[in-house]
Amino acid sequence: MSEVLRRYGPVLTGIILLAVxxxxxxxxxLPQLMMVDFSFRPSLPPARLGGPEDVYTVRNYAxxxxxxxxxAIFVKTIWASALVTLTTLVVCYPIAFYLAQVAPRRRVPLFILMLVVPFWINELLRTFAWYIIxxxxxxxxxxxxxxxxxxEPQRFLGGDAGVIVGMVYVYILFMVFPIHxxxxxxxxxxxxxARDLGAGWLRIHRRIVIPHAKPGIAVxxxxxxxxxxxxxxxxALLGGPNSRWFTEIIYNWFFEGGNWNQGAAYAFILLVLCIGFILLAMRLFRVGLTDIAK
Known part of the structure:
Protein backbone atom coordinates (compact mmCIF):
# COMPACT_ATOMS: atom_id res chain seq x y z
CA MET A 1 0.00 0.00 0.00
CA SER A 2 2.82 2.38 0.83
CA GLU A 3 4.39 1.62 -2.55
CA VAL A 4 1.13 2.50 -4.32
CA LEU A 5 0.88 5.75 -2.37
CA ARG A 6 4.45 6.66 -3.23
CA ARG A 7 4.01 5.89 -6.91
CA TYR A 8 0.58 7.41 -7.61
CA GLY A 9 0.05 9.89 -4.79
CA PRO A 10 -2.85 10.06 -2.32
CA VAL A 11 -5.44 11.46 -4.77
CA LEU A 12 -4.97 8.90 -7.55
CA THR A 13 -4.59 6.08 -5.02
CA GLY A 14 -7.90 7.07 -3.42
CA ILE A 15 -9.61 7.09 -6.84
CA ILE A 16 -8.21 3.63 -7.63
CA LEU A 17 -9.34 2.23 -4.29
CA LEU A 18 -12.79 3.78 -4.69
CA ALA A 19 -13.14 2.33 -8.20
CA VAL A 20 -12.13 -1.12 -6.95
CA LEU A 30 -24.44 -7.27 -4.38
CA PRO A 31 -25.24 -10.03 -6.92
CA GLN A 32 -24.19 -12.69 -4.40
CA LEU A 33 -26.37 -11.19 -1.69
CA MET A 34 -29.31 -11.05 -4.08
CA MET A 35 -28.71 -14.67 -5.05
CA VAL A 36 -28.71 -15.74 -1.40
CA ASP A 37 -31.91 -13.79 -0.75
CA PHE A 38 -33.60 -15.36 -3.79
CA SER A 39 -32.48 -18.85 -2.74
CA PHE A 40 -34.30 -18.66 0.61
CA ARG A 41 -37.61 -17.45 -0.84
CA PRO A 42 -40.31 -19.48 -2.60
CA SER A 43 -41.07 -19.01 -6.27
CA LEU A 44 -44.32 -17.01 -6.32
CA PRO A 45 -46.29 -15.08 -8.95
CA PRO A 46 -45.72 -11.31 -8.86
CA ALA A 47 -49.16 -10.75 -7.33
CA ARG A 48 -48.29 -12.88 -4.29
CA LEU A 49 -44.86 -11.39 -3.61
CA GLY A 50 -44.73 -9.76 -0.20
CA GLY A 51 -47.75 -11.72 0.96
CA PRO A 52 -48.06 -14.26 3.77
CA GLU A 53 -46.50 -17.00 1.60
CA ASP A 54 -43.39 -14.92 0.81
CA VAL A 55 -41.29 -16.08 3.75
CA TYR A 56 -37.78 -17.41 4.12
CA THR A 57 -37.51 -21.18 3.74
CA VAL A 58 -34.92 -23.88 3.02
CA ARG A 59 -37.28 -25.72 0.68
CA ASN A 60 -35.22 -24.78 -2.40
CA TYR A 61 -32.11 -26.33 -0.87
CA ALA A 62 -33.97 -29.46 0.20
CA ALA A 72 -26.59 -37.72 -9.01
CA ILE A 73 -25.67 -35.00 -11.52
CA PHE A 74 -24.31 -32.84 -8.70
CA VAL A 75 -22.10 -35.66 -7.41
CA LYS A 76 -21.00 -36.49 -10.96
CA THR A 77 -20.04 -32.86 -11.52
CA ILE A 78 -17.86 -32.92 -8.40
CA TRP A 79 -15.85 -36.01 -9.28
CA ALA A 80 -15.69 -35.12 -12.97
CA SER A 81 -14.34 -31.64 -12.15
CA ALA A 82 -11.78 -33.24 -9.85
CA LEU A 83 -10.81 -35.63 -12.66
CA VAL A 84 -10.46 -32.69 -15.06
CA THR A 85 -8.23 -30.94 -12.50
CA LEU A 86 -6.05 -34.02 -11.99
CA THR A 87 -5.75 -34.70 -15.73
CA THR A 88 -4.88 -31.08 -16.44
CA LEU A 89 -2.22 -31.16 -13.71
CA VAL A 90 -0.66 -34.33 -15.15
CA VAL A 91 -0.60 -32.80 -18.63
CA CYS A 92 0.61 -29.34 -17.62
CA TYR A 93 3.27 -30.13 -15.00
CA PRO A 94 5.83 -31.48 -17.53
CA ILE A 95 5.13 -28.55 -19.84
CA ALA A 96 5.58 -26.02 -17.05
CA PHE A 97 8.78 -27.68 -15.83
CA TYR A 98 10.23 -27.78 -19.33
CA LEU A 99 9.49 -24.11 -19.94
CA ALA A 100 10.82 -23.04 -16.54
CA GLN A 101 13.96 -25.17 -16.16
CA VAL A 102 14.86 -27.02 -19.36
CA ALA A 103 14.00 -24.94 -22.44
CA PRO A 104 16.63 -22.45 -23.66
CA ARG A 105 15.80 -18.94 -22.48
CA ARG A 106 15.71 -17.52 -25.99
CA ARG A 107 13.06 -20.05 -27.05
CA VAL A 108 10.76 -19.76 -24.05
CA PRO A 109 8.85 -16.71 -25.42
CA LEU A 110 8.16 -18.63 -28.64
CA PHE A 111 6.90 -21.68 -26.75
CA ILE A 112 4.67 -19.53 -24.54
CA LEU A 113 3.34 -17.74 -27.62
CA MET A 114 2.50 -21.11 -29.17
CA LEU A 115 0.49 -21.93 -26.06
CA VAL A 116 -1.29 -18.58 -25.93
CA VAL A 117 -2.15 -18.00 -29.61
CA PRO A 118 -4.93 -20.64 -29.81
CA PHE A 119 -6.60 -18.97 -26.83
CA TRP A 120 -7.00 -15.74 -28.76
CA ILE A 121 -10.00 -17.50 -30.30
CA ASN A 122 -13.31 -17.45 -28.46
CA GLU A 123 -13.95 -20.39 -26.09
CA LEU A 124 -17.08 -21.40 -28.02
CA LEU A 125 -15.14 -21.65 -31.28
CA ARG A 126 -12.41 -23.72 -29.61
CA THR A 127 -15.07 -26.01 -28.18
CA PHE A 128 -16.72 -26.34 -31.60
CA ALA A 129 -13.28 -27.28 -32.99
CA TRP A 130 -13.16 -30.19 -30.53
CA TYR A 131 -16.71 -31.07 -31.54
CA ILE A 132 -15.46 -31.48 -35.12
CA ILE A 133 -12.34 -33.40 -34.04
CA GLU A 152 -15.38 -48.80 -36.93
CA PRO A 153 -15.73 -45.16 -35.88
CA GLN A 154 -16.02 -44.53 -32.14
CA ARG A 155 -18.54 -42.23 -30.50
CA PHE A 156 -16.50 -39.79 -28.42
CA LEU A 157 -19.28 -37.20 -28.16
CA GLY A 158 -22.32 -37.44 -25.95
CA GLY A 159 -20.42 -38.85 -22.97
CA ASP A 160 -18.14 -37.74 -20.17
CA ALA A 161 -14.93 -38.52 -22.09
CA GLY A 162 -15.48 -35.83 -24.70
CA VAL A 163 -16.42 -33.27 -22.03
CA ILE A 164 -13.28 -34.01 -19.97
CA VAL A 165 -11.01 -33.80 -23.03
CA GLY A 166 -12.57 -30.48 -24.05
CA MET A 167 -12.23 -29.02 -20.55
CA VAL A 168 -8.60 -30.09 -20.19
CA TYR A 169 -7.81 -28.20 -23.39
CA VAL A 170 -9.94 -25.15 -22.61
CA TYR A 171 -8.43 -24.62 -19.13
CA ILE A 172 -4.86 -25.74 -19.77
CA LEU A 173 -3.37 -22.25 -19.48
CA PHE A 174 -4.90 -21.76 -16.04
CA MET A 175 -2.77 -24.67 -14.85
CA VAL A 176 0.41 -24.13 -16.88
CA PHE A 177 1.17 -20.52 -15.98
CA PRO A 178 0.83 -20.70 -12.16
CA ILE A 179 3.04 -23.80 -12.05
CA HIS A 180 5.51 -22.26 -14.50
CA ALA A 194 20.74 -33.21 -6.35
CA ARG A 195 21.75 -34.88 -9.62
CA ASP A 196 25.43 -34.73 -8.63
CA LEU A 197 24.55 -36.47 -5.37
CA GLY A 198 22.92 -39.31 -7.30
CA ALA A 199 19.24 -38.41 -6.99
CA GLY A 200 17.01 -39.61 -9.83
CA TRP A 201 14.48 -37.45 -11.60
CA LEU A 202 11.56 -38.82 -9.59
CA ARG A 203 13.25 -38.02 -6.30
CA ILE A 204 14.32 -34.59 -7.55
CA HIS A 205 10.74 -33.71 -8.43
CA ARG A 206 9.32 -35.24 -5.24
CA ARG A 207 11.82 -33.66 -2.84
CA ILE A 208 12.78 -30.39 -4.56
CA VAL A 209 10.60 -29.24 -7.46
CA ILE A 210 7.10 -30.15 -6.25
CA PRO A 211 7.55 -28.73 -2.70
CA HIS A 212 8.83 -25.49 -4.23
CA ALA A 213 5.96 -25.38 -6.75
CA LYS A 214 3.18 -26.11 -4.22
CA PRO A 215 1.71 -22.57 -4.32
CA GLY A 216 1.57 -22.65 -8.12
CA ILE A 217 0.05 -26.14 -8.14
CA ALA A 218 -2.54 -25.04 -5.58
CA VAL A 219 -3.51 -21.98 -7.65
CA ALA A 236 -23.54 -28.40 -23.41
CA LEU A 237 -21.65 -28.76 -26.72
CA LEU A 238 -19.56 -31.89 -26.18
CA GLY A 239 -21.81 -33.76 -23.77
CA GLY A 240 -25.21 -35.34 -24.04
CA PRO A 241 -28.20 -36.46 -21.95
CA ASN A 242 -26.00 -38.97 -20.11
CA SER A 243 -23.28 -36.44 -19.30
CA ARG A 244 -25.21 -33.44 -18.02
CA TRP A 245 -23.39 -30.94 -15.82
CA PHE A 246 -24.83 -29.30 -12.72
CA THR A 247 -24.55 -25.90 -14.40
CA GLU A 248 -26.95 -27.11 -17.08
CA ILE A 249 -29.51 -27.85 -14.34
CA ILE A 250 -28.99 -24.33 -12.96
CA TYR A 251 -29.43 -22.89 -16.45
CA ASN A 252 -32.66 -24.83 -16.91
CA TRP A 253 -34.09 -23.54 -13.62
CA PHE A 254 -33.33 -19.93 -14.55
CA PHE A 255 -34.13 -19.75 -18.27
CA GLU A 256 -36.39 -22.70 -19.06
CA GLY A 257 -38.20 -23.44 -15.80
CA GLY A 258 -38.47 -19.76 -14.85
CA ASN A 259 -37.77 -20.63 -11.22
CA TRP A 260 -35.05 -18.16 -10.27
CA ASN A 261 -35.33 -19.01 -6.59
CA GLN A 262 -34.58 -22.69 -7.15
CA GLY A 263 -31.80 -21.81 -9.58
CA ALA A 264 -30.27 -19.42 -7.05
CA ALA A 265 -30.29 -22.15 -4.40
CA TYR A 266 -28.51 -24.56 -6.74
CA ALA A 267 -26.03 -21.86 -7.74
CA PHE A 268 -25.27 -21.06 -4.10
CA ILE A 269 -24.69 -24.76 -3.36
CA LEU A 270 -22.17 -24.84 -6.22
CA LEU A 271 -20.51 -21.70 -4.85
CA VAL A 272 -20.17 -23.27 -1.40
CA LEU A 273 -18.69 -26.37 -3.03
CA CYS A 274 -16.05 -24.28 -4.81
CA ILE A 275 -15.18 -22.42 -1.60
CA GLY A 276 -14.84 -25.75 0.17
CA PHE A 277 -12.50 -27.00 -2.54
CA ILE A 278 -10.34 -23.88 -2.15
CA LEU A 279 -10.00 -24.51 1.58
CA LEU A 280 -9.30 -28.20 0.97
CA ALA A 281 -6.62 -27.41 -1.62
CA MET A 282 -4.95 -24.90 0.70
CA ARG A 283 -4.91 -27.47 3.49
CA LEU A 284 -3.75 -30.29 1.21
CA PHE A 285 -0.85 -28.27 -0.20
CA ARG A 286 -0.22 -26.58 3.15
CA VAL A 287 -0.26 -23.09 1.68
CA GLY A 288 -1.89 -19.90 2.86
CA LEU A 289 -3.42 -16.93 1.09
CA THR A 290 -0.05 -15.17 1.17
CA ASP A 291 1.64 -18.07 -0.64
CA ILE A 292 -1.12 -18.23 -3.27
CA ALA A 293 -0.98 -14.45 -3.82
CA LYS A 294 2.68 -14.71 -4.82
Whole structure:
Protein backbone atom coordinates (compact mmCIF):
# COMPACT_ATOMS: atom_id res chain seq x y z
CA MET A 1 0.00 0.00 0.00
CA SER A 2 2.82 2.38 0.83
CA GLU A 3 4.39 1.62 -2.55
CA VAL A 4 1.13 2.50 -4.32
CA LEU A 5 0.88 5.75 -2.37
CA ARG A 6 4.45 6.66 -3.23
CA ARG A 7 4.01 5.89 -6.91
CA TYR A 8 0.58 7.41 -7.61
CA GLY A 9 0.05 9.89 -4.79
CA PRO A 10 -2.85 10.06 -2.32
CA VAL A 11 -5.44 11.46 -4.77
CA LEU A 12 -4.97 8.90 -7.55
CA THR A 13 -4.59 6.08 -5.02
CA GLY A 14 -7.90 7.07 -3.42
CA ILE A 15 -9.61 7.09 -6.84
CA ILE A 16 -8.21 3.63 -7.63
CA LEU A 17 -9.34 2.23 -4.29
CA LEU A 18 -12.79 3.78 -4.69
CA ALA A 19 -13.14 2.33 -8.20
CA VAL A 20 -12.13 -1.12 -6.95
CA UNK A 21 -14.55 -0.89 -4.02
CA UNK A 22 -17.44 0.15 -6.30
CA UNK A 23 -16.57 -2.63 -8.75
CA UNK A 24 -16.50 -5.26 -6.00
CA UNK A 25 -19.72 -3.99 -4.43
CA UNK A 26 -21.78 -3.79 -7.65
CA UNK A 27 -20.43 -6.78 -9.56
CA UNK A 28 -19.45 -9.23 -6.82
CA UNK A 29 -21.00 -8.58 -3.40
CA LEU A 30 -24.44 -7.27 -4.38
CA PRO A 31 -25.24 -10.03 -6.92
CA GLN A 32 -24.19 -12.69 -4.40
CA LEU A 33 -26.37 -11.19 -1.69
CA MET A 34 -29.31 -11.05 -4.08
CA MET A 35 -28.71 -14.67 -5.05
CA VAL A 36 -28.71 -15.74 -1.40
CA ASP A 37 -31.91 -13.79 -0.75
CA PHE A 38 -33.60 -15.36 -3.79
CA SER A 39 -32.48 -18.85 -2.74
CA PHE A 40 -34.30 -18.66 0.61
CA ARG A 41 -37.61 -17.45 -0.84
CA PRO A 42 -40.31 -19.48 -2.60
CA SER A 43 -41.07 -19.01 -6.27
CA LEU A 44 -44.32 -17.01 -6.32
CA PRO A 45 -46.29 -15.08 -8.95
CA PRO A 46 -45.72 -11.31 -8.86
CA ALA A 47 -49.16 -10.75 -7.33
CA ARG A 48 -48.29 -12.88 -4.29
CA LEU A 49 -44.86 -11.39 -3.61
CA GLY A 50 -44.73 -9.76 -0.20
CA GLY A 51 -47.75 -11.72 0.96
CA PRO A 52 -48.06 -14.26 3.77
CA GLU A 53 -46.50 -17.00 1.60
CA ASP A 54 -43.39 -14.92 0.81
CA VAL A 55 -41.29 -16.08 3.75
CA TYR A 56 -37.78 -17.41 4.12
CA THR A 57 -37.51 -21.18 3.74
CA VAL A 58 -34.92 -23.88 3.02
CA ARG A 59 -37.28 -25.72 0.68
CA ASN A 60 -35.22 -24.78 -2.40
CA TYR A 61 -32.11 -26.33 -0.87
CA ALA A 62 -33.97 -29.46 0.20
CA UNK A 63 -35.02 -30.04 -3.41
CA UNK A 64 -31.51 -31.16 -4.32
CA UNK A 65 -31.52 -33.90 -1.70
CA UNK A 66 -35.00 -35.14 -2.60
CA UNK A 67 -34.45 -35.09 -6.38
CA UNK A 68 -32.25 -38.13 -6.98
CA UNK A 69 -31.52 -37.22 -10.60
CA UNK A 70 -30.22 -33.76 -9.73
CA UNK A 71 -28.27 -35.15 -6.77
CA ALA A 72 -26.59 -37.72 -9.01
CA ILE A 73 -25.67 -35.00 -11.52
CA PHE A 74 -24.31 -32.84 -8.70
CA VAL A 75 -22.10 -35.66 -7.41
CA LYS A 76 -21.00 -36.49 -10.96
CA THR A 77 -20.04 -32.86 -11.52
CA ILE A 78 -17.86 -32.92 -8.40
CA TRP A 79 -15.85 -36.01 -9.28
CA ALA A 80 -15.69 -35.12 -12.97
CA SER A 81 -14.34 -31.64 -12.15
CA ALA A 82 -11.78 -33.24 -9.85
CA LEU A 83 -10.81 -35.63 -12.66
CA VAL A 84 -10.46 -32.69 -15.06
CA THR A 85 -8.23 -30.94 -12.50
CA LEU A 86 -6.05 -34.02 -11.99
CA THR A 87 -5.75 -34.70 -15.73
CA THR A 88 -4.88 -31.08 -16.44
CA LEU A 89 -2.22 -31.16 -13.71
CA VAL A 90 -0.66 -34.33 -15.15
CA VAL A 91 -0.60 -32.80 -18.63
CA CYS A 92 0.61 -29.34 -17.62
CA TYR A 93 3.27 -30.13 -15.00
CA PRO A 94 5.83 -31.48 -17.53
CA ILE A 95 5.13 -28.55 -19.84
CA ALA A 96 5.58 -26.02 -17.05
CA PHE A 97 8.78 -27.68 -15.83
CA TYR A 98 10.23 -27.78 -19.33
CA LEU A 99 9.49 -24.11 -19.94
CA ALA A 100 10.82 -23.04 -16.54
CA GLN A 101 13.96 -25.17 -16.16
CA VAL A 102 14.86 -27.02 -19.36
CA ALA A 103 14.00 -24.94 -22.44
CA PRO A 104 16.63 -22.45 -23.66
CA ARG A 105 15.80 -18.94 -22.48
CA ARG A 106 15.71 -17.52 -25.99
CA ARG A 107 13.06 -20.05 -27.05
CA VAL A 108 10.76 -19.76 -24.05
CA PRO A 109 8.85 -16.71 -25.42
CA LEU A 110 8.16 -18.63 -28.64
CA PHE A 111 6.90 -21.68 -26.75
CA ILE A 112 4.67 -19.53 -24.54
CA LEU A 113 3.34 -17.74 -27.62
CA MET A 114 2.50 -21.11 -29.17
CA LEU A 115 0.49 -21.93 -26.06
CA VAL A 116 -1.29 -18.58 -25.93
CA VAL A 117 -2.15 -18.00 -29.61
CA PRO A 118 -4.93 -20.64 -29.81
CA PHE A 119 -6.60 -18.97 -26.83
CA TRP A 120 -7.00 -15.74 -28.76
CA ILE A 121 -10.00 -17.50 -30.30
CA ASN A 122 -13.31 -17.45 -28.46
CA GLU A 123 -13.95 -20.39 -26.09
CA LEU A 124 -17.08 -21.40 -28.02
CA LEU A 125 -15.14 -21.65 -31.28
CA ARG A 126 -12.41 -23.72 -29.61
CA THR A 127 -15.07 -26.01 -28.18
CA PHE A 128 -16.72 -26.34 -31.60
CA ALA A 129 -13.28 -27.28 -32.99
CA TRP A 130 -13.16 -30.19 -30.53
CA TYR A 131 -16.71 -31.07 -31.54
CA ILE A 132 -15.46 -31.48 -35.12
CA ILE A 133 -12.34 -33.40 -34.04
CA UNK A 134 -14.30 -35.86 -31.88
CA UNK A 135 -17.25 -36.24 -34.25
CA UNK A 136 -18.30 -39.68 -35.49
CA UNK A 137 -16.99 -38.84 -38.97
CA UNK A 138 -14.31 -36.47 -37.67
CA UNK A 139 -10.54 -36.47 -38.21
CA UNK A 140 -9.76 -38.43 -35.01
CA UNK A 141 -11.85 -41.40 -36.13
CA UNK A 142 -10.38 -41.10 -39.62
CA UNK A 143 -6.86 -41.36 -38.18
CA UNK A 144 -7.78 -44.34 -35.98
CA UNK A 145 -9.33 -46.13 -38.96
CA UNK A 146 -6.35 -45.36 -41.20
CA UNK A 147 -3.92 -46.74 -38.61
CA UNK A 148 -6.03 -49.84 -38.12
CA UNK A 149 -6.50 -49.15 -34.41
CA UNK A 150 -10.27 -49.62 -34.69
CA UNK A 151 -12.62 -51.40 -37.08
CA GLU A 152 -15.38 -48.80 -36.93
CA PRO A 153 -15.73 -45.16 -35.88
CA GLN A 154 -16.02 -44.53 -32.14
CA ARG A 155 -18.54 -42.23 -30.50
CA PHE A 156 -16.50 -39.79 -28.42
CA LEU A 157 -19.28 -37.20 -28.16
CA GLY A 158 -22.32 -37.44 -25.95
CA GLY A 159 -20.42 -38.85 -22.97
CA ASP A 160 -18.14 -37.74 -20.17
CA ALA A 161 -14.93 -38.52 -22.09
CA GLY A 162 -15.48 -35.83 -24.70
CA VAL A 163 -16.42 -33.27 -22.03
CA ILE A 164 -13.28 -34.01 -19.97
CA VAL A 165 -11.01 -33.80 -23.03
CA GLY A 166 -12.57 -30.48 -24.05
CA MET A 167 -12.23 -29.02 -20.55
CA VAL A 168 -8.60 -30.09 -20.19
CA TYR A 169 -7.81 -28.20 -23.39
CA VAL A 170 -9.94 -25.15 -22.61
CA TYR A 171 -8.43 -24.62 -19.13
CA ILE A 172 -4.86 -25.74 -19.77
CA LEU A 173 -3.37 -22.25 -19.48
CA PHE A 174 -4.90 -21.76 -16.04
CA MET A 175 -2.77 -24.67 -14.85
CA VAL A 176 0.41 -24.13 -16.88
CA PHE A 177 1.17 -20.52 -15.98
CA PRO A 178 0.83 -20.70 -12.16
CA ILE A 179 3.04 -23.80 -12.05
CA HIS A 180 5.51 -22.26 -14.50
CA UNK A 181 5.76 -19.08 -12.44
CA UNK A 182 6.43 -21.11 -9.28
CA UNK A 183 9.04 -23.42 -10.82
CA UNK A 184 10.76 -20.54 -12.62
CA UNK A 185 11.85 -19.10 -9.25
CA UNK A 186 13.60 -22.36 -8.33
CA UNK A 187 17.40 -22.12 -8.44
CA UNK A 188 18.70 -24.59 -11.03
CA UNK A 189 21.75 -25.18 -8.86
CA UNK A 190 19.54 -27.11 -6.43
CA UNK A 191 18.54 -29.52 -9.19
CA UNK A 192 22.13 -29.87 -10.38
CA UNK A 193 23.34 -30.50 -6.84
CA ALA A 194 20.74 -33.21 -6.35
CA ARG A 195 21.75 -34.88 -9.62
CA ASP A 196 25.43 -34.73 -8.63
CA LEU A 197 24.55 -36.47 -5.37
CA GLY A 198 22.92 -39.31 -7.30
CA ALA A 199 19.24 -38.41 -6.99
CA GLY A 200 17.01 -39.61 -9.83
CA TRP A 201 14.48 -37.45 -11.60
CA LEU A 202 11.56 -38.82 -9.59
CA ARG A 203 13.25 -38.02 -6.30
CA ILE A 204 14.32 -34.59 -7.55
CA HIS A 205 10.74 -33.71 -8.43
CA ARG A 206 9.32 -35.24 -5.24
CA ARG A 207 11.82 -33.66 -2.84
CA ILE A 208 12.78 -30.39 -4.56
CA VAL A 209 10.60 -29.24 -7.46
CA ILE A 210 7.10 -30.15 -6.25
CA PRO A 211 7.55 -28.73 -2.70
CA HIS A 212 8.83 -25.49 -4.23
CA ALA A 213 5.96 -25.38 -6.75
CA LYS A 214 3.18 -26.11 -4.22
CA PRO A 215 1.71 -22.57 -4.32
CA GLY A 216 1.57 -22.65 -8.12
CA ILE A 217 0.05 -26.14 -8.14
CA ALA A 218 -2.54 -25.04 -5.58
CA VAL A 219 -3.51 -21.98 -7.65
CA UNK A 220 -3.71 -24.03 -10.84
CA UNK A 221 -5.87 -26.72 -9.22
CA UNK A 222 -8.18 -24.16 -7.62
CA UNK A 223 -8.71 -22.22 -10.84
CA UNK A 224 -9.15 -25.32 -12.98
CA UNK A 225 -11.61 -26.97 -10.60
CA UNK A 226 -13.72 -23.82 -10.22
CA UNK A 227 -13.83 -23.21 -13.97
CA UNK A 228 -14.64 -26.85 -14.68
CA UNK A 229 -17.37 -27.05 -12.03
CA UNK A 230 -18.90 -23.80 -13.31
CA UNK A 231 -18.56 -24.54 -17.01
CA UNK A 232 -21.65 -24.54 -19.19
CA UNK A 233 -20.53 -24.25 -22.81
CA UNK A 234 -18.23 -27.29 -22.91
CA UNK A 235 -20.64 -29.87 -21.43
CA ALA A 236 -23.54 -28.40 -23.41
CA LEU A 237 -21.65 -28.76 -26.72
CA LEU A 238 -19.56 -31.89 -26.18
CA GLY A 239 -21.81 -33.76 -23.77
CA GLY A 240 -25.21 -35.34 -24.04
CA PRO A 241 -28.20 -36.46 -21.95
CA ASN A 242 -26.00 -38.97 -20.11
CA SER A 243 -23.28 -36.44 -19.30
CA ARG A 244 -25.21 -33.44 -18.02
CA TRP A 245 -23.39 -30.94 -15.82
CA PHE A 246 -24.83 -29.30 -12.72
CA THR A 247 -24.55 -25.90 -14.40
CA GLU A 248 -26.95 -27.11 -17.08
CA ILE A 249 -29.51 -27.85 -14.34
CA ILE A 250 -28.99 -24.33 -12.96
CA TYR A 251 -29.43 -22.89 -16.45
CA ASN A 252 -32.66 -24.83 -16.91
CA TRP A 253 -34.09 -23.54 -13.62
CA PHE A 254 -33.33 -19.93 -14.55
CA PHE A 255 -34.13 -19.75 -18.27
CA GLU A 256 -36.39 -22.70 -19.06
CA GLY A 257 -38.20 -23.44 -15.80
CA GLY A 258 -38.47 -19.76 -14.85
CA ASN A 259 -37.77 -20.63 -11.22
CA TRP A 260 -35.05 -18.16 -10.27
CA ASN A 261 -35.33 -19.01 -6.59
CA GLN A 262 -34.58 -22.69 -7.15
CA GLY A 263 -31.80 -21.81 -9.58
CA ALA A 264 -30.27 -19.42 -7.05
CA ALA A 265 -30.29 -22.15 -4.40
CA TYR A 266 -28.51 -24.56 -6.74
CA ALA A 267 -26.03 -21.86 -7.74
CA PHE A 268 -25.27 -21.06 -4.10
CA ILE A 269 -24.69 -24.76 -3.36
CA LEU A 270 -22.17 -24.84 -6.22
CA LEU A 271 -20.51 -21.70 -4.85
CA VAL A 272 -20.17 -23.27 -1.40
CA LEU A 273 -18.69 -26.37 -3.03
CA CYS A 274 -16.05 -24.28 -4.81
CA ILE A 275 -15.18 -22.42 -1.60
CA GLY A 276 -14.84 -25.75 0.17
CA PHE A 277 -12.50 -27.00 -2.54
CA ILE A 278 -10.34 -23.88 -2.15
CA LEU A 279 -10.00 -24.51 1.58
CA LEU A 280 -9.30 -28.20 0.97
CA ALA A 281 -6.62 -27.41 -1.62
CA MET A 282 -4.95 -24.90 0.70
CA ARG A 283 -4.91 -27.47 3.49
CA LEU A 284 -3.75 -30.29 1.21
CA PHE A 285 -0.85 -28.27 -0.20
CA ARG A 286 -0.22 -26.58 3.15
CA VAL A 287 -0.26 -23.09 1.68
CA GLY A 288 -1.89 -19.90 2.86
CA LEU A 289 -3.42 -16.93 1.09
CA THR A 290 -0.05 -15.17 1.17
CA ASP A 291 1.64 -18.07 -0.64
CA ILE A 292 -1.12 -18.23 -3.27
CA ALA A 293 -0.98 -14.45 -3.82
CA LYS A 294 2.68 -14.71 -4.82
Missing amino acids: AVWLALLVV TLWTNQIHL LAYNGPLNAILLALGLTD NAIESLDRNQIEA GCIMTFMLAAGSYAVP
